Amino acid sequence: MVSVVQNVAIDCADAYELARFWSGVTGRPLHPEDEPGEPETQVMLAEGPILHFNQVPEPKTIKNRIHLCLRPETSRDREVERLLSLGAAFVADHRNPDGSGWVVLADPEGNExxxxxxxxxxAAAHP
Structure with a gap:
């Protein structure tokens, strides 16, 4: 017997607004019954677990111990620019001269x- 991951839960101050940000990131809709002010909101991903946003009273105070890694359909650099325009914040640049590496961003509530x-x-790096 095994367990199946149902959702990835993200604690936040404003569940609906943070879910709207992640809906824009993923291009996937909010749960059809979710409305502004809801204490729990979900982004319905096409595959895999649901992103579940749970409103909590305490603010984020330290670095995430778990985080999402995104593989964009477009280039990494174009996607970083798009996400910054949606409201993400730049945290750290781990890109290497050979094109490898990644960029760390944070969502509007500081989740990296x-x-x-x-x-x-x-593919372009390894023809």
Whole structure:
């Protein structure tokens, strides 16, 4: 017997607004019954677990111990620019001169996530 991951839960101050940000990141809709002010909101991913946003009273105070890593459909650098325009904040640059590496961003509530190289970025590096 095994357990199946149902969702990835993200504690936050404003579940609906943070879910709207991640809906923009992933291009996937919010749960159809979710509305502003809801203490729990979900982003319905096409595959895999749901992103579940749970409103909590305490603020984020330290670095995440678990985070999402995104592999964009476009180039990593274009995706970083798009995510910054959605409201992400730049945290750290781990890109290497050979094109490998990743960029660390944070969502509007400070939760860090990584943007990896796209498949096309990786293919271009290894023709």
């Amino acid at each position: 996530f990584c943007v990896l190289r796209s498949e096309s970025d990786r």
